[in-house]
Amino acid sequence: MATGKEIVVSGIRSTGFLHLGNYFGAIRNYIRMQEDYDCYFFVADWHSLTTHPDPKDLRGNVFRVLAENIASGLDPEKVALYAQSDVPEIAELYLLLNMLAYKGELEKVPTFKDKVRLQPQNVNAGLLTYPVLMSADILVHRAVKVPVGKDQEQHLEMARNFAQRFNNRYGQLFPEPVAFNFGDNLIRIPSLDGTGKMSKSENEMATLYLADTDEQIRKKIMKAKTDSGPLEPGAPMPETIANLFLLMQQVSAPAVISDFERAYQDQAIRYGDLKKQLAEDMVRFIAPIREKAQELQQDKPYLNRIMKAGAEKARASAAQTLQAARKLIGIDYY
Ligand code: TRP
Numbered sequence: 001m002a003t004g005k006e007i008v009v010s011g012i013r014s015t016g017f018l019h020l021g022n023y024f025g026a027i028r029n030y031i032r033m034q035e036d037y038d039c040y041f042f043v044a045d046w047h048s049l050t051t052h053p054d055p056k057d058l059r060g061n062v063f064r065v066l067a068e069n070i071a072s073g074l075d076p077e078k079v080a081l082y083a084q085s086d087v088p089e090i091a092e093l094y095l096l097l098n099m100l101a102y103k104g105e106l107e108k109v110p111t112f113k114d115k116v117r118l119q120p121q122n123v124n125a126g127l128l129t130y131p132v133l134m135s136a137d138i139l140v141h142r143a144v145k146v147p148v149g150k151d152q153e154q155h156l157e158m159a160r161n162f163a164q165r166f167n168n169r170y171g172q173l174f175p176e177p178v179a180f181n182f183g184d185n186l187i188r189i190p191s192l193d194g195t196g197k198m199s200k201s202e203n204e205m206a207t208l209y210l211a212d213t214d215e216q217i218r219k220k221i222m223k224a225k226t227d228s229g230p231l232e233p234g235a236p237m238p239e240t241i242a243n244l245f246l247l248m249q250q251v252s253a254p255a256v257i258s259d260f261e262r263a264y265q266d267q268a269i270r271y272g273d274l275k276k277q278l279a280e281d282m283v284r285f286i287a288p289i290r291e292k293a294q295e296l297q298q299d300k301p302y303l304n305r306i307m308k309a310g311a312e313k314a315r316a317s318a319a320q321t322l323q324a325a326r327k328l329i330g331i332d333y334y
Contacts, residue, residue, distance in 0.1 A: 005037050007144055008040065008144075009143035010041050011084065011137050012026070013065075014044060014045050014061045018210045019207045020247075021207075022210075027073070031075075042081070043066060044084050049126060050126045051122070052122065062083060063297055066296075069081070082307055082311040086308075087314045093139060093322060096325060097136055101132045103128075105161075107128065109155075131155045139174045140317075144176075160177065163177070173328060190247075191206035193225055205220055205223065206224075208220060218283065230264060233265065244278060245261070
């Protein structure tokens with residue numbers, strides 16, 4: 001698939017429900033990239049096995065995550081959208097890269113150390129080699145750009161190290177991938193209780209999910225923390241209030257936002273009205289995505305068609321890389 005465009009890879013976790021933070025962080029980046037890059041986006045279902053999910057849940061999660069991404073604007077005609085497990089070449093490259101990955105460096109990875117603390121009863125080898133599998137995901141397409149958040153920077157650095165080690169030992173094959181984000185898309189979507197950012201698993205009442213009903217959206221926003229209002233003109237905005245404005249900036253009309261900003265300056269703001277407005281605008285934003293995602297999840301034949309087409313494209317690209325890798329290593333016999 002030589003389009004001459006730069007190659008982009010990203011993996012979507014298959015656990016948990018997508019929320020507003022995922023939308024304004026990852027998904028919106030994907031949507032912008034799909035126009036200008038040769039994109040490979042996949043559901044990282046193998047990665048999710050490190051925590052031994054229930055098979056019934058896993059299947060549903062994969063379909064839901066695919067549906068939510070498409071409903072948010074990812075176009076399967078423009079990008080290869082697939083399940084990691086449908087591309088066995090990734091597993092083969094993972095095996096090859098494992099020979100270049102050292103136990104010591106893997107044990108030092110902060111995400112691994114976190115898992116050891118969180119699930120001491122299940123410190124499996126898949127967990128230890130998570131960064132190797134992730135590197136295989138990326139290097140298998142010889143990608144140069146990887147749209148991921150800051151929390152993945154260490155994993156990307158490892159991917160660069162493995163690429164370099166392979167190239168030094170066997171000959172030039174892999175470019176060194178770097179993290180990529182459109183600069184203005186780095187907004188962190190704060191949680192509704194002012195304790196950090198929205199999260200897939202923690203604090204469901206403070207996180208707006210793309211699958212939330214209108215009622216849930218309204219309830220969560222109306223419960224968001226506020227205070228008794230600015231005490232003097234021009235008082236600096238407390239974080240909880242600034243967070244509500246930040247959310248408003250994503251979904252409300254500019255004139256509406258400036259009205260509330262002026263009301264705040266004039267100490268005439270009523271937070272109940274602000275939250276009601278935000279709730280309605282948020283409902284208008286999320287409802288079409290939720291409905292579209294539901295519709296897609298019911299259309300298994302369509303999702304299967306997308307996944308198969310995506311896997312086919314991914315396998316074609318991956319097969320070329322593996323063929324070159326085998327040859328360089330000396331395991332091409334025929
Ligand atoms: N580790 C990533 C995360 O937790 C998901 C992921 C798996 C990924 N493989 C990848 C991201 C390859 C980018 C490229 O979000």
